Amino acid sequence: MTESGIPTGPIDREPLVYPAPGSFPSSERKAAILRETFRAAGVELGAYDERIAAWLAETADWSTFAVITSWVRRATQP
Template sequence: MLIDPVPTGPVQTEPRGFVSAPDQQDQLLAVLADAGVELGEYDHRIAEWLTRSPGQDWGTVATIASWVKRAADATTT
């Protein structure tokens, strides 16, 4: 199955694919780091909860990561 990357523009349809929970967490943390977001211990716990909670699939995590990426990009342009 094709895995859609984190969108860089407005999300019109759910990002597709299966990404394991640890990989989802890695992707989310990478986007946050690229955006310059400093994370505390509780932030890390919430990122883990978000990516490992039942019902949180790649489409959800990719969309949230997309928001962070686009917000960071908007502040640098």
């Protein structure tokens, strides 16, 4: 798991853990995590990409967000 709480390997059960026990990140924090994940993966975003990324950060629960973000991270690992 990354310092942001994103799983780094295959996920077998719902990721309910976030580094700050008892709380989950705000949509602003999730957007920052997602931007950093895309940057690290070398993903260039267009305006519509940005719009959908913001939507995901605002609407997805933590578990869904963590799984999708984990896919991006793991897709770029050797």
